[in-house]
Amino acid sequence: MNKMEEKKKENKRLLRKIGNEFLALITGFFTGYLLFSYIPDMLLTSRVIPNRKDVQQGYVVPSKLEVYLNDSDFNGEVKTIMNYDDKEYLLRDINGKLIV
Numbered sequence: 001m002n003k004m005e006e007k008k009k010e011n012k013r014l015l016r017k018i019g020n021e022f023l024a025l026i027t028g029f030f031t032g033y034l035l036f037s038y039i040p041d042m043l044l045t046s047r048v049i050p051n052r053k054d055v056q057q058g059y060v061v062p063s064k065l066e067v068y069l070n071d072s073d074f075n076g077e078v079k080t081i082m083n084y085d086d087k088e089y090l091l092r093d094i095n096g097k098l099i100v
Contacts, residue, residue, distance in 0.1 A: 060084060067091065 055061050066083040082091040082100065092099045 052063065053061060064085050068081055068083070069078040070081045071078045072081075080091040082089045089100045
């Protein structure tokens with residue numbers, strides 16, 4: 001083999017090595033992203049609203065409860081709206097007490 005062919009083979013090996021390291025880096029990045037973003041959310045069941053219908057009478061069924069922000073009067077200030085059983089309620093915090 002002459003020096004030119006050896007140089008081409010060496011370049012191919014180097015490119016293959018760089019490609020494998022790049023692939024490992026990308027794979028590691030996505031694996032880390034999945035581990036630190038999706039899995040903790042799946043494990044924290046306290047953040048999940050239970051889907052139960054057998055709640056004691058007079059209490060709110062959690063799966064029917066929705067909270068979102070809305071600027072219904074278009075004045076640029078958003079309000080917290082609580083939707084329960086297709087009815088909207090304005091939700092306010094006055095001196096640390098929630099007022100519906």
